[in-house]
Amino acid sequence: MAPYSRLKFYSDQFTSLPSVDEFKKDLTGKTVVVVGANVGLGLEAARHFATMNPGRLILACRTKSTAEAAVEDIQRTTGCKTVEYWHIDLQSFASVSAFATRFEKEGGGKLDILVENAAIATRKYQKTPDGYESSIQTNHLSTALLALLLFPILSKTPDSRLTFVGSGAHFVVQRLEEADSPKILEKLNDEEYCTEEVMKGRYPISKLLNLFFTRALAERLPLGTSVTVDVANPGLCHSQLTRNVKGFIVIFYTILKAILARSTEVGSRTIVHAALAGDQQTMQGKYLNMCQVEEESDYVYSEEGKEVQERLWGETIEILKGKDERVEGVVRELLRTG
Numbered sequence: 001m002a003p004y005s006r007l008k009f010y011s012d013q014f015t016s017l018p019s020v021d022e023f024k025k026d027l028t029g030k031t032v033v034v035v036g037a038n039v040g041l042g043l044e045a046a047r048h049f050a051t052m053n054p055g056r057l058i059l060a061c062r063t064k065s066t067a068e069a070a071v072e073d074i075q076r077t078t079g080c081k082t083v084e085y086w087h088i089d090l091q092s093f094a095s096v097s098a099f100a101t102r103f104e105k106e107g108g109g110k111l112d113i114l115v116e117n118a119a120i121a122t123r124k125y126q127k128t129p130d131g132y133e134s135s136i137q138t139n140h141l142s143t144a145l146l147a148l149l150l151f152p153i154l155s156k157t158p159d160s161r162l163t164f165v166g167s168g169a170h171f172v173v174q175r176l177e178e179a180d181s182p183k184i185l186e187k188l189n190d191e192e193y194c195t196e197e198v199m200k201g202r203y204p205i206s207k208l209l210n211l212f213f214t215r216a217l218a219e220r221l222p223l224g225t226s227v228t229v230d231v232a233n234p235g236l237c238h239s240q241l242t243r244n245v246k247g248f249i250v251i252f253y254t255i256l257k258a259i260l261a262r263s264t265e266v267g268s269r270t271i272v273h274a275a276l277a278g279d280q281q282t283m284q285g286k287y288l289n290m291c292q293v294e295e296e297s298d299y300v301y302s303e304e305g306k307e308v309q310e311r312l313w314g315e316t317i318e319i320l321k322g323k324d325e326r327v328e329g330v331v332r333e334l335l336r337t338g
């Protein structure tokens with residue numbers, strides 16, 4: 001178990017990370033999808049993959065202009081000609097479903113690496129057109145939906161990898177108060193409940209949900225699965241993540257980042273590492289920090305944490321079954337019962 005330690009956070013931020021050369025692989029013939037690769041850590045992770053001669057490198061993004069600019073930028077800086085942009089908007093379940101359908105048709109029947117990187121950080125309650133709080137849908141529900149819809153293809157591909165981008169911010173959630181409600185996700189989406197005060201803690205909670213989902217999925221993988229699933233913490237990095245944060249807290253983040261933040265290139269190494277390095281035995285279901293397996297927060301390991309993980313899995317699958325009928329088949333046919 002790992003208690004939250006400010007000292008460890010500071011010391012991690014000042015410690016160098018290994019160069020990608022230490023774990024890079026030849027990706028000839030491999031298909032890589034990076035979600036949220038138009039800017040920030042996703043762009044830099046995609047750029048690293050582009051240097052490894054990927055068969056196909058798909059930038060799954062919602063903003064056409066910056067996604068096309070990212071394709072050109074990656075082509076220009078790496079010479080990679082196999083990079084392309086596909087549209088996906090995680091604030092729409094229909095868009096996630098459409099992406100998966102397109103991948104089934106045009107993806108070439110294999111998916112070697114799926115990096116689920118896209119996320120938002122906001123303290124403002126906003127409902128998506130689907131009716132969910134925006135960070136819960138973007139960071140957790142749609143991210144989970146994409147993983148499940150692409151799971152049949154991942155599980156047909158030898159030695160495939162599914163990497164979620166989590167965060168050390170999950171340590172901040174010492175207890176998920178919403179677990180006192182009969183339905184955790186319903187409570188987290190409830191507009192009346194989500195006051196300004198509650199929303200202050202929303203981003204760390206969404207990252208805790210990534211962790212619980214990774215662990216729950218890993219526990220359900222059948223014996224002999226080809227898929228390795230893990231979750232990477234890039235640490236505090238310069239990026240556009242705090243673009244939606246307003247008010248006094250902006251000054252706090254600006255100062256904190258000026259002193260401590262890694263560049264997006266350095267932070268992206270943790271993502272590339274999680275998607276390429278190690279093997280199933282060492283990485284399955286693991287949380288990676290500083291390019292190595294580390295323990296999650298005490299809460300994740302607590303009896304309550306384990307119970308909450310199972311409840312969240314059940315609630316997530318129940319919601320997603322209603323959004324895309326393929327989910328039920330994936331859970332029934334390709335996963336074990338927890």
Ligand SMILES: NC(=O)c1ccc[n+]([C@@H]2O[C@H](COP(=O)([O-])OP(=O)(O)OC[C@H]3O[C@@H](n4cnc5c(N)ncnc54)[C@H](OP(=O)(O)O)[C@@H]3O)[C@@H](O)[C@H]2O)c1
Pocket residue numbers: 035036037038039040041042060061062063066088089090091092116117118119120138165166167168207233234235236237238239240241242
């Ligand atoms: N930066 C840090 O200090 C830090 C620390 C720990 C973990 N992380 C994690 O690292 C990951 C990348 O974040 P970042 O720091 O690189 O932030 P960023 O620069 O804001 O990038 C976020 C990415 O997610 C995409 N995205 C957001 N909403 C989306 C949606 N509805 N549909 C599709 N894509 C969407 C963004 O696309 P648009 O540009 O089109 O909005 C962008 O590509 C996140 O999972 C974050 O939680 C970051």
